[in-house]
Structures are given as C-alpha cells and as structure tokens.
Amino acid sequence: MTDRVRTRFAPSPTGYMHIGNLRTALYAYLFAKANDGDFLLRIEDTDQKRYVADAVDFINRTLAAAHITANEGPDIGGQYGPYIQSQRLDIYKKYAEELVEKGLAYRCFCCDASEERHQEEQEGKSFGGYNRACRDLPQETIDQYLKEGKPYVIRQKMPLTGETSFNDVVHGHISFQNETLEDQVILKQDGMPTYNFANVIDDHLMHISHVIRGTEFITSTPKHVLLYQFFGWNPPTFIHLPPVMGKNEDGSVSKLSKRHGATGFSQLVDMGYLPEAITNYVALLGWSPKSEQEIFTMDELIAKFSLDGLSKSPAVFDYNKLDWVNAEYFKAMSDADFAAGAKPFAEDLANALGDAKWTYLASLLRTRVSRYNEIPAQTGFFQALPDYDADLFNNKRNKVNPAKAAEILPVVMDIINTVEEWTPEGIDDKLQPGVADSGIKMGTFMWPARIALSGQKVTPGGVTELLYILGREESVKRLQAGLEKAKAAAE
C-alpha cells in the first residue's frame, strides 16, 4: 500500500450532530485535504437499538452544509465499500473466526445480560469486569454447546502480562498494562461486530492512514493496537482530539451534549448562524493556526491546517465568540446576499416592504446583528408601532422632554412635507438644512422624531432611514400621534 493520507469520519447514525462531532469530521477532512489525501465517510450502525431512521441522510445533509465532502462513502461509493457496517457483516465474521482459529479469540457462552450488568456497575460502583470463565473451555464442551445451538459471543484474548503502548500525535507516548484490559467482545450474539472490532477491520481494509477521533477512545486504543498485532497489520497513526465542553448551569463544564442547549449544527443554522461561520469557529476550538488570523475560508483552513496546532486540553464552546465570528461574516457580505439570507427570519416584514426597501433595511441591519434571528426584535416596530410611554421623550443628555418634543415634532412634519423624492437622499436633502434652520442641535432635534417613529430609544439607522422605510404616510401618522402624546405628557 502507498503512504497516501486517508482519513475517515465514522459516526453512528443518531439523528443529531453537535459541533464536537462536526469538529472531528472537519479536522479529519482538513488533514486529508491538506495532504492531498482522501477523506471518507463510514456509517457505524452496529447497534440496532440506537438506530435512527433517516440519520444517514441527516449526516449527509449536515456535512454538505458545512462543505465537508467525502471522496468515498455510502452515497458516493468507492473501491473499499460498502461503507455501512451493517452491510459488512460477513467480513467481520470471517476475521473473527480467523482469530478464533489462531487462538487469539474464543467463543464465550456465558451470555450475561451485559446491559444490566453495566447498569449495576454504574450504580453499585462494583467494577468487576468479565471473569474469563469461557477463556479456556475444553474443545469438547465447546463442540457440545455448539451442537446444542447455545448462543455465544466471541471475545478477544488479551495478553495477561506486559504492556501495550502506542504513540498519539497530540498526547505522545501512551501505555497500558495488559492485565487491565478486559477480554472484550468482538462479535456479538446477533452476529454484529462491536465498535472496537469493526473499527479496526474497516480502518485496515479501507487503508486509513490516520485515525482522528475523540479522546473518549484513548482507553480503548490499546485493544485496537492488540488487534492490529493479532492480524499482523500495521496500525494507523492515532490522533485523539480533546473534547469540546459545554457550560452547565452551575458553572461547571462537561462534554458537550444536548443538555447544553442548541449546539447541534443544524440548530445553530436555524438560529441564523452561517454554516461557514460555524465551521470557521469550530475549527478554532482546539486548533490554533499560530497566527493572528481568525477568519478563514475552507480553502485557507486546508492550506493552514497542521497537526501541531492541535491542543491537548478541552475547549469550552463559547456563544460570544461564535457571535463575533458570524458577525464578521455578515460584515463581509454584500447587502443583497445578507438581505436574501435574512429574509426567512423576517418573511412578513420583507414581503410588506418589497425588495428595494427590504434590501435597504438589511443593509442597516447587517452590522447590527450577529445572527439572523436577532432581526425580528430589532424590526418589529416597522410593522406595528409599539405602545410606548411618553416618558421616552425624556433624554437628559440631549436636553429633551415631552414639552420640547411637542415643539420639535411639528417642525419635523413641516420639513418632510417639503420632501419631493421619498428616498434616503431626497429626505436627507431637506432634513439636514431644516435642522440647521431650526437652530436646534442635531441630537436634540432627532430624538423626539425617533421616539415617535419607532416607539423606542434604539433603532437600526437614524431618523432619515426610518422615514424612508416607513413611507411618508405612515411617518406622518406616527409623528402626529407622537405629538399628541408629547403634548398630553407636557401638561
């Protein structure tokens, strides 16, 4: 075999992919591409109990959205397929039998209800482990059981002494005492292989050169290494990634999961984060380009990615930083693209405004939101003037109060009456000189207008922009109502 770099992403089909999993896929993809290698997708569905319908489709869609494309996989095929483990059962069976024949594995007829045993261990803290009762069964007994049709599993025969070690790219040399290794099941009663077995067989058969996966697999790696030895195969290079953590309510952290809120890739997209931004942020969680650049296209990531930038310690997922990254992408977008992307998040308003005004509004919003779903909160007043309090007319800094507002508002209305062309420029052409003529400071002058127009102190854009978007008729109506409100409050 050549020394071509080949990596893989091997998820089990649960209908969910949080960004920790996505990151694993991303790094495997980046590393392969950075080295002109192949990246493949393999579905590890050896646990029928956990199988989720359409999960494979979901994984495909997620990877596609993140622009992570496989060279080989269930839908694309490839010369080492099939790429779905449940379709490779005869392969695992063959290799498991080979190990039994070599005396490196054995049939175990104990059939203990492992799930219950596991439960007990978890709760009772009795970390017993399998007692190896069937490890040295006499051949006659085995034949007898087989004839009776007694169900069995196949277990890996671990060495009882010595140690097994391997070199991990991020952690260095790691070794385990063989006596601590359980005679793990490699082939289940139902004929399915376990993860620890199928993984090794497939990685070898698919010529995987670098195994990139989470640290949770580091303790099972010696078992894998032993399996490679049993078969006389060269193990791949191991790269164990530190976990992505989520912040718990009490301030502690733990491995990212659904408990931590919306951390699924698709959930984040639904919130209005751009797939590119999510990928960009995730790339930086646990890997450093060792430069000050933080915004990367996928091609740049591929060009810059290298294993020595991987960190050993867990990283905490931070929405603040994701917001910032996403905002950077917004700032780099064209108004038209932003308007199009934002539309689904404010469908009614966009339709009511029409393309021209919606695009204009979007241009104002583009630097003011860090994800699309912040838009409704900032634009609700365009569709319906909120029932605001006249108290809003008070503003110390600009020396405005309801009485002052009652003086200013009529002037505003007079000015906009003179506007000929209802465009931002046309409005501003009258507004600017009008304010100057009034002798009132700009900030003071605009304050009551903004309140009357929007019913709130903070608006995306200034009065000119609000007037334009609202339209002449609606603007006058709101200014008039504001005047009444200010007058009433001034008395």
Add this chain to the structure above:
RNA sequence: GGCGCGUUGGUCAAGUGGUUAAGACUCCGCCCUCUCACGGCGGCUUCAAGGGUUCGAAUCCCUUACGCGUCACCA
C-alpha cells in the same frame, strides 16, 4: 474506586530555559456619531498549588489539588 488524559486571564489561545507572558472574544472607559451599531483608541484580569533542577523556569522533574474521560454484546 482502578486506569488514562489534562490544567497559561471569565472564554479561545501563542509561547518548547532568558519576552514588559502575543493576539482574539467578553466586560468597562474614551473618540467618532441623529440613537444603536460599525470603525478607532485605551483599560481590567493569567502561568492551579507546593517542592526541586538551574545563574535563570509558564517552559524540565516530583508531589498534591482540581477537572475531564473510561472501565458494555454503546459508539
């Protein structure tokens, strides 16, 4: 509990025996300004603790603490 891995500001993180310990996010202040935002400038806050080794340690060694992971016919 055994085993494994980890620990640089609130978060991400550079740093590999000699640096004023980068940079980014967050937060705060100032400037710009028709509010907000953008942009510009500045500030707060860090080598988990204790022992060594060394002329010199965030960097090397040991111990402790803490965190995470793992001990399934789950992956």
